[in-house]
Amino acid sequence: MSIKGQGYIVGAFEHPTRKAPDLSVAQIHAESAAGALADAGLTKDDIDGYFCAGDAAGMGPISVVDYMNLRLSWLDSTDVGGTSYIGAVGHATAAIMAGKCNIALITLGGRPRSEGVQTGTGQRAGNPQVADSPWESHFSPATTNVYGMVAARHMHEYGTTSEQLAWIKVAASHHAQWNEHAMLRNVVTVEEVVNSPMVSTPLHRLDCCVISDGGGALIVTRPEIAKTLKRPLVKVRGHGESWKGQMGGDVDLSYSGARWSGAAAFAEAGVKHADIKYASIYDSFTITVLMQLEDLGFCEKGQGGKFVADGNLISGVGKLPFNTDGGGLCNNHPANRGGITKVIEAVRQLRGEAHPKVQVPSCDIALAHGTGGLLGSRHGSSTLILERE
Amino acid sequence: MGIMEDRKMPPNCTNPESDPFYAAAEEGKFMIRRCTSCKKAHWYPRAVCPFCFGSTEWEQASGEGTIYSFSTMLRSNFTMAYVTLKEGPTMMTNIVKADPEQLKIGGKVKVVFVQTDANKVPCFEPA
Ligand SMILES: [Zn+2]
Numbered sequence: 001m002s003i004k005g006q007g008y009i010v011g012a013f014e015h016p017t018r019k020a021p022d023l024s025v026a027q028i029h030a031e032s033a034a035g036a037l038a039d040a041g042l043t044k045d046d047i048d049g050y051f052c053a054g055d056a057a058g059m060g061p062i063s064v065v066d067y068m069n070l071r072l073s074w075l076d077s078t079d080v081g082g083t084s085y086i087g088a089v090g091h092a093t094a095a096i097m098a099g100k101c102n103i104a105l106i107t108l109g110g111r112p113r114s115e116g117v118q119t120g121t122g123q124r125a126g127n128p129q130v131a132d133s134p135w136e137s138h139f140s141p142a143t144t145n146v147y148g149m150v151a152a153r154h155m156h157e158y159g160t161t162s163e164q165l166a167w168i169k170v171a172a173s174h175h176a177q178w179n180e181h182a183m184l185r186n187v188v189t190v191e192e193v194v195n196s197p198m199v200s201t202p203l204h205r206l207d208c209c210v211i212s213d214g215g216g217a218l219i220v221t222r223p224e225i226a227k228t229l230k231r232p233l234v235k236v237r238g239h240g241e242s243w244k245g246q247m248g249g250d251v252d253l254s255y256s257g258a259r260w261s262g263a264a265a266f267a268e269a270g271v272k273h274a275d276i277k278y279a280s281i282y283d284s285f286t287i288t289v290l291m292q293l294e295d296l297g298f299c300e301k302g303q304g305g306k307f308v309a310d311g312n313l314i315s316g317v318g319k320l321p322f323n324t325d326g327g328g329l330c331n332n333h334p335a336n337r338g339g340i341t342k343v344i345e346a347v348r349q350l351r352g353e354a355h356p357k358v359q360v361p362s363c364d365i366a367l368a369h370g371t372g373g374l375l376g377s378r379h380g381s382s383t384l385i386l387e388r389e
Numbered sequence: 390m391g392i393m394e395d396r397k398m399p400p401n402c403t404n405p406e407s408d409p410f411y412a413a414a415e416e417g418k419f420m421i422r423r424c425t426s427c428k429k430a431h432w433y434p435r436a437v438c439p440f441c442f443g444s445t446e447w448e449q450a451s452g453e454g455t456i457y458s459f460s461t462m463l464r465s466n467f468t469m470a471y472v473t474l475k476e477g478p479t480m481m482t483n484i485v486k487a488d489p490e491q492l493k494i495g496g497k498v499k500v501v502f503v504q505t506d507a508n509k510v511p512c513f514e515p516a
Pocket residue numbers: 424425426427428429438439440441442443
């Protein structure tokens with residue numbers, strides 16, 4: 001049994017805001033939902049399945065669905081960090097296939113920028129009943145230092161350089177220049193990245209993603225309904241998910257959960273890497289992209305540095321156009337969770353609705369992949385392969 | 390850079406599984422847990438073995454290890470690290486009393502307890 005072809009993404013909407021001191025979190029969710037419904041040509045009353053994650057303030061999904069006043073037969077608030085929304089497309093397709101719902105809404109929204117959240121450097125207070133907290137919270141695992149350890153180890157094992165990592169930011173900036181909503185629209189050079197201030201060795205300020213307010217929403221439905229709508233058909237072809245942690249102390253920072261979620265998604269989709277015309281790759285940091293590209297199998301383990309160099313990720317220039325909206329690195333990382341924007345840009349590419357300067361010609365198969373939580377300690381991993389029908 | 394002035398570490402939190410570890414730390418003992426079934430040591434310490442679900446018991450560890458990876462946060466003035474213990478497991482910790490520019494992956498370190506407002510916590514310094 002497989003969910004291949006059992007779900008279609010018929011609505012996708014990225015909230016235009018990047019700074020929203022005047023919006024509430026529930027409002028961002030609802031405005032995003034309305035945007036995705038309009039995109040699909042559906043209305044609020046059509047929704048009978050709802051999917052969200054930890055950004056939906058309140059008890060699981062309840063407060064946000066109460067704000068939107070939805071009538072639902074299926075609710076799922078699985079939170080595996082910023083990648084949750086990529087996984088939610090798979091969960092929604094499975095629920096649809098099982099007959100539990102027909103039209104599923106996935107939303108994200110948050111305002112860390114307006115709230116002054118120190119996403120990368122802030123230290124989190126310990127919670128004694130979180131299993132790892134009594135052993136770790138006092139060591140202050142902030143986002144940047146945990147990802148920094150992954151980068152340092154990759155450099156040690158494989159000779160990866162800061163310049164190679166910088167190429168990932170350079171490629172994202174080449175794309176972001178065409179996105180009127182992107183936070184960082186200036187094209188940057190490798191030199192500018194490696195000369196930007198060091199945040200946590202070996203990661204520089206420009207190795208990091210932006211901190212943005214924002215939101216997004218997706219609508220997933222069954223094939224029969226998708227074919228009655230007027231939008232281009234974007235089919236779920238494969239989905240995989242996994243997680244990776246410290247493995248009881250057998251810590252290995254050389255790979256991520258993408259090794260497993262990617263393999264599952266490729267197996268279900270029945271496609272090869274050469275078939276992928278466009279890839280949305282979670283980009284909390286440059287090292288996140290490099291690690292995932294290797295683990296998804298786009299290059300050999302340890303060869304990610306060479307793979308991303310010299311513009312190989314730039315649309316129209318390289319072999320694997322990635323994050324053509326500018327990604328989290330330059331465009332948007334709404335609510336500190338970049339999964340939904342990864343799916344949204346993949347949908348734009350498959351519909352031929354990306355910016356003309358970055359649109360991949362005859363883009364028929366695309367991949368969206370994400371890591372949620374901390375790549376270097378414990379994280380969720382989701383991979384989605386989509387096809388234009 | 391020179392030897393970095395160590396920051397004041399935040400207090401640790403504890404739960405019933407970690408209480409004996411921090412009690413031993415007050416006496417300067419660095420404890421790990423090992424499975425009575427599969428005999429493998431693990432980190433962080435658990436009552437239930439993460440490899441076979443067998444039961445586990447405390448043992449005093451050597452406190453010797455090597456740096457698996459590290460990252461120095463410049464603004465906050467501390468070095469986050471994973472240290473691989475002589476007994477096998479790799480643990481998250483901080484490196485203290487060190488010049489970050491002199492630290493290397495594979496470098497030898499030894500445990501040193503740092504007092505927080507709660508308990509003493511196991512950090513490592515160059516051996
Ligand atoms: Zn065991």
